[in-house]
Amino acid sequence: MEAVEMKSVPLKRPHSEDDVANAEEIKRQKISPKLKTGNDSEQSLETVAEQPEKPLLEDMKNEVIPNEINEDQEDEELEDSDEDGDPESFADMMKHGLTESDVGITKFVSSHKGFSGILKERYSDFVVHEIGKDGRVSHLDDFSVPVDDEDPSEETFTVLSEEDKQRLEELQLLKNKETSVAIEVIEDTKEKRTIIHQAVKSLFPGLETKTEDRDGKRFIIAYHAAGKKALANPRKHSWPKSRGSYCHFILYKENKDTMDAINVLSKFLRVKPNIFSYMGTKDKRAITVQEIAVLRITAQRLAHLNKCLMNFKLGNFSYKNHPLKLGELQGNHFTVVLR
Structure with missing residues (x-):
């Protein structure tokens, strides 16, 4: 018998070129509807997303309109309050400056047109001279030291x-x-x-x-x-009997309160502030001239302070047997600069 060789043959039927073309066309037909449905779904999503925009805008408009109405109401309330005469705060007053009516001035002596200005912009714009009980205006014009018989030889x-x-x-x-x-x-x-x-x-x-x-x-x-x-007891042991116990002098000071000035003088003289007396306290933000009395401090010691102190001057020294008392003056003479 003859031997026969057997080769494995595939069982699938080979496709022709026409069959391949037909298969590809069928695939295209299947894919194209999917694409169409996908586009439609995207469009539908876009339409769904676009639809809520209109009501949102309407809601926002509805929210803005009440705010505007509230602002109008507030303005009307402020106008009503101004018409009713409600007082302004101090900060509001300072924005446009104080007027006469703000401080209670309602009538004027003269009838001419007024003018505006700045008061006490600098401390040197306000000068005060004390007027004593005898009507004499205090001025610092003498720095000499009085001499008596018991002064040193x-x-x-x-x-x-x-x-x-x-x-x-x-x-x-x-x-x-x-x-x-x-x-x-x-x-x-x-x-x-x-x-x-x-x-x-x-x-x-x-x-x-x-x-x-x-x-x-x-x-x-x-x-x-x-x-x-x-x-x-400042210098009590060496004070001459024939000399008045109090040394009176004129104090010129700049930008200092009277009590502050007394404290400075007492510190430099190494004495207590209560040995000083005066007729009235003067403004701090000003240049002031007033009379002061001090117990048993010599004019020499006081005059020496002119070399040590700034914004202070002492002069017109005299010895008397009495101190000064608060209120013992006719008043003050003011020199005011308006800018």
């Missing part, structure tokens, strides 16, 4: 050496860390020591003196007056 000004004067001045102005200055007494007599004591107190107001023995020598020790005893 000429020898008082020559007993100290230039070196001692330099050291005492530095101590007085607190320019160094020394708390005292020792001056040796060459001729140890009571008269000599008295002259040195008078010289230190007269030439350097604010300093006190005492006598000490050191290594068998006599020294005059100068130091700043301090302590309760010195503050309570």
Whole structure:
């Protein structure tokens, strides 16, 4: 018998070219309706999304309109309140400036047309001169120191050496860390020591003196007056009997309240503020001239403050036996600048 070789043959029937073309056309037909339905669904979604826009706009319009109505109502209410005469706040007044009616001025002495201006823009625009009980207007025009019979003699000004004067001045102005200055007494007599004591107190107001023995020598020790005893009784031990107990003077000050000025003076003089008296307090934001009285402080000590203080001047010194009292004045003379 002959052997026969068997080859595997595929069971599928081969497609012709026409069959392939027909299959592709069928696929196209199936896909195209899907695309159409997809487009239709997108369009339907777009229409659904577009439809709510109209009512939203209408709602927004409805919301805006009430707001406008509310604003109109508020304006009408404000107009009504203005017509009713409701008072403005201080901030509103300051926007357009204060008028006469704002501060209660309703009538005028003169009939001419008024004018506007700025009051006290600078402290120098407001100058006050005190008028005393006798009608005299206070002016600062004399810086001299009064001299009486019990003032120090000429020898008082020559007993100290230039070196001692330099050291005492530095101590007085607190320019160094020394708390005292020792001056040796060459001729140890009571008269000599008295002259040195008078010289230190007269030439350097604010300093006190005492006598000490050191290594068998006599020294005059100068130091700043301090302590309760010195503050309570300022210079009481050396005050002449023939001199008035109160030193009256004219105080010129700039941009300072009267009490602030008194506190500054008492601090530099190392005394309590209650030994000062005056007839009235003056404005802070101004240039003021007034009379002040102080108990048992010499004119020399007060005049020395003109070298130490700024925006203060003291002068027209005199000694009297009485202090000043509040209200003992006729009034004040004002010089006002309007800008």
